[in-house]
Amino acid sequence: MARALSVDLRQRVVAAIDGGMSCRQAAERFGVSAASAIRWRGRLKEVGDIVPKRQGGDRKSKRIEAHSQLILEAVTAKPDITLAEWLCTVILIGWVRRSD
Structure with missing residues (x-):
């Protein structure tokens, strides 16, 4: 699994969206997927932060x-x-x- 993208990048993408860009435009500008931009914006609204969730872990x-x-x-x-x-x-x- 790939590493999570930095919080700084996430903040810049969300700030661009809040500044009037569409999620797809912001994603293209910063080189991330549109799905990630949409997910980060939604997470900020729901949870209040855009810190990546913990990856992996013991499931068994x-x-x-x-x-x-x-x-x-x-x-x-x-x-x-x-x-x-x-x-x-x-x-x-x-x-x-x-x-x-």
Whole structure:
């Protein structure tokens, strides 16, 4: 994923829009997409700032943490379990669906 564009650039684009330019004109002038200019202007009106949102992050550990006790019990009961055996177990439990 590309890095977020600077707050300074965002401010200049929004200032140009507030100064009378259309979103598309301001976007073209500053070399950003029209969608970004529209989104930044909307964010400024809704939230009150144009600071970029946090990118990336951990989206899966909550799902794993919800089942951590069962995972630890399974590994404790059979410490030499192979990955293939573990996959069969989680498919049987219903945590993972197998696609063909």
